[in-house]
Amino acid sequence: MPEHTVRSPLPGVFYRRPAPDQPPFAEEGAAVTADQTIGLVEIMKQYAEVKAGADGSLTAFVAEDQSVLGAGDAVATVDVG
Template sequence: MSSQVIAPIPGIFYRRPAPDKAPFVEEGDAVEVGQTIGVIEIMKQFTEVRSESAGVLTSFSIEDNGMVGPGDVIATID
């Protein structure tokens, strides 16, 4: 059964903790409950985006550095 990771706030979604760092997680990686999969930045404040279910991250719906709104689907986990 699939679950979706939903954006809690508007802003810019980043898949990496910093431009020179590796992504938090890649498509096809196993994720645990509470694992950070990215961050959303708004006005220089960063909010971690965490998985609410365990499984395999099958796809990102938002590109790295992409704009998100509250309720937007960020990723799908199977």
């Protein structure tokens, strides 16, 4: 099965949840669509959505929740199929 690497659109802190008291946008193993939000990147109190970028199954998060990312860093992998 081909694999798609989801990358951070910009540098900042990666969040898997919209807020600390809410569930994650997506879980590993879940089916996702290309335009589905799987996380957020925050820089200077501005948030950018991280989209799956491909239809398939979210196999793994490469980036840990609340980790600091650079632009283009890997966030997750999606099995396309």
